[in-house]
Structure formats: structure tokens, C-alpha cells
Amino acid sequence: MTFLYCVLVFSCVCLLVGGVIEQRRHYANLARIEHRVLVNGIRGKSSITRLCAGALRGGGLVTVAKTTGTAARFIHPDASEEPVYRKFGIANVVEQIGIVRKAAAYRPDVLVIECMAVLPELQEINQRKLVRSTIGVLCNVREDHLAEMGPTLDDVARSLSRSMPVGGVCVTAERERLDILEQEAAARDCELIAVSPESVSDAEMARFGWITFKENVAIALKVAELLGVNRAAALAGMWEAPPDPGVLAVKTYRPDGALLRVANVFAANDPESTLMNIEQLLSHGAIARPLHVVINCRPDRVERNAQMGALVAELDPARVVLIGEPTRSARQAIPQRWHSVVTDLGGGRAPAELVEGIVAGVDGQASVVAIGNIHGQGELLLAELDKLPSAKPVDLPRRRSA
Numbered sequence: 001m002t003f004l005y006c007v008l009v010f011s012c013v014c015l016l017v018g019g020v021i022e023q024r025r026h027y028a029n030l031a032r033i034e035h036r037v038l039v040n041g042i043r044g045k046s047s048i049t050r051l052c053a054g055a056l057r058g059g060g061l062v063t064v065a066k067t068t069g070t071a072a073r074f075i076h077p078d079a080s081e082e083p084v085y086r087k088f089g090i091a092n093v094v095e096q097i098g099i100v101r102k103a104a105a106y107r108p109d110v111l112v113i114e115c116m117a118v119l120p121e122l123q124e125i126n127q128r129k130l131v132r133s134t135i136g137v138l139c140n141v142r143e144d145h146l147a148e149m150g151p152t153l154d155d156v157a158r159s160l161s162r163s164m165p166v167g168g169v170c171v172t173a174e175r176e177r178l179d180i181l182e183q184e185a186a187a188r189d190c191e192l193i194a195v196s197p198e199s200v201s202d203a204e205m206a207r208f209g210w211i212t213f214k215e216n217v218a219i220a221l222k223v224a225e226l227l228g229v230n231r232a233a234a235l236a237g238m239w240e241a242p243p244d245p246g247v248l249a250v251k252t253y254r255p256d257g258a259l260l261r262v263a264n265v266f267a268a269n270d271p272e273s274t275l276m277n278i279e280q281l282l283s284h285g286a287i288a289r290p291l292h293v294v295i296n297c298r299p300d301r302v303e304r305n306a307q308m309g310a311l312v313a314e315l316d317p318a319r320v321v322l323i324g325e326p327t328r329s330a331r332q333a334i335p336q337r338w339h340s341v342v343t344d345l346g347g348g349r350a351p352a353e354l355v356e357g358i359v360a361g362v363d364g365q366a367s368v369v370a371i372g373n374i375h376g377q378g379e380l381l382l383a384e385l386d387k388l389p390s391a392k393p394v395d396l397p398r399r400r401s402a
Contacts, residue, residue, distance in 0.1 A: 058237020
């Protein structure tokens, strides 16, 4: 028994010593990176991380970045990138240690890194122990992860604020709960800088080869300004920056003589972000009415299914297609006015049947907007759509300039 006790004590001491050594090495790696930008918020973190990195590269700063969203990527100073390897495919905030070590090898001027923590306690650990950012970004406060950070949006704002750098600077585009963020920033002796989308012109947005939001660009411009990069150089760098794999995009297909513009808006899976994305696509001319809205339902997201159903009133579509399970959770939330245009395909259908059911309701041409959550039948639907013949450029209606 004494032997086992000694083994236990020895093991604990070894773990303690090993932990102290690893922490000191990690802090030494952080010290090799003068500026560290931590991007947090609910929607758009990956895009903002890439925009910030592009803006800083445009200013001649050696910049390394890491995104977490749709597909985690490590972005090298030359803008080339590689997937972030995860053991068993499971994300863990501890991976930030390896990212910092890899980034420090470049001796960069700046590391721009996306916050991957959801639990409020982990968000604080991510900031205080793993990244220790000098500049924070809190892009927005939206209705998501309420179980972990809520239950109210005010609670979400306070939870996200735990990633603010104590004694540093934080940039935000949030407006509705700016007063809460200001209180949280003051408690941390952090300077909060609010940016406005109006500071970015339509002409500047028109130069992007992919769809993003003025709020995101305004944040990146402010981060670049804080690090001494002028606006022209920052914009040039952003225009050249490669987009995130989950960036808002539209694909066009021509099945059986019909013309479908399909917008994958699954990544924006809260109501406010979903509506903003669709309005952005409409304003850019990337999609047009009539709109056919596809809502993918999940059994573990019943509340979200209902939110997407209620969003139909804002979108005013010509048709609503329900897929996944339980579709009843979304159907009940759809206002009565649109019940006559609902097609309920339900769950358990083969991907080919999903596409057939969607195409069957299209007369000539339509824009199909996929919303909700991608997992389950949403993934199957997108994969099956990619098997359809793509429309040639001459088939497409002319796109309006931004």
C-alpha cells in the first residue's frame, strides 16, 4: 500500500513539474509574438480572422492566423494554409498551445487567432492562459449557444466579454448591447472601440471576390489601424485574402431545364444572422426572387427549428420546403399565411428524393436558400445538389453591382 501511495505522489509531482515547464515554454512562445489578436463573438469570427490577417499582410507585417469555424485552418505568413489536425476529430482549446508554438517559429509581428471556446470559463482561460491577446475583437452578440452562455442575450454579452484583454484594447461592431460591453470593458481596464459599418463604402465592398459584411471589414480596418497599417494597404490585403471554406456563396445549377441559384446559409444558424445573410445576397444580386426557402430540422435543435419557421414572415418566400426531423417543430412556427406554400419532405428520404422534391416546385427559375443547421439531411442535400449540371455563365442573369 505504501508503494502505491509513493507511486501516486511521484506521478502527481511529475505532472505538476511537467505542467509548469509546458506553461513556461508556452509563455516564452507568446513573448516572441509582439501583437496577438483574439477574435471572439457569435457570427463571422472566421471571416474577420482572415480579413484581419489579410489587412496586416497588406501593411507588410509578418502575420500568422488560425481559424476554427467550418474548417479549422492554420494560415502561414504567405497566406497559404493547411488544415488543423485534431486527434479523433475533436476540438479542444488546448490545441491553441500547439498553434502558438507553430506560429512563434515564424517570429511573426502578429498572430490573429479565432476564439474556439464556448463555455464562459473556458473563454477566460483561453484569453488569460492560452492567447493573452493584446487586441481583442468581439464582433457581435447573437442568439446562439444560449444553453452555455445564456439564457438571455445580456448574459451572452457578459460571457463573451470574458475574452477581453485586461489593460488592452477591444474592437466591436455590436450596437444593441454596447452598454453592457462598455461596463465589462471598464471592469477590465480595457479600451472598447466601437466601429460602424457606415465607415466602409459600397465601392470598397464591391472589390471583394466573396461576400462579406461591412461590419467585418470595419473591424479589420480598425485592427489594422491600431497596428499602424494605413487604410489603402489594409484594403488591398483584404481583397487578396483567401475566403473561409464556409464563406457565404451561391452555386447555380440547371436541372431538367430549370435554373436554380442555391445559397448555402446553413453556417448562419441563428435567425438574425440568417436574415442578414439573405438580405446581403439579395442586395448583391447573387440571388433573386422568387425565393424557395429550405429549412433543415434537427431533433436536438427543436427551438432553433421553430425560430427558422418564424423567420419565414421576414423572408416572404414563394415556397417553403421542410426537411429533416421533426419538421413539425418548424411548421408550427410558420405563420398561417404561408401554410399553403409549405412542402414537407420530412426526414429519412434519400438525397435524390430531396432534390427531386425541391426541383418539382420550381417553375422556370428560382433562388433556393438553405437555412437551419447543416448536419443531417442538410449535408446530404448539398452533396446531391453538387451532382446536378452547373449553369454556364451565359445562363445566369446579370449580377447587380454592390
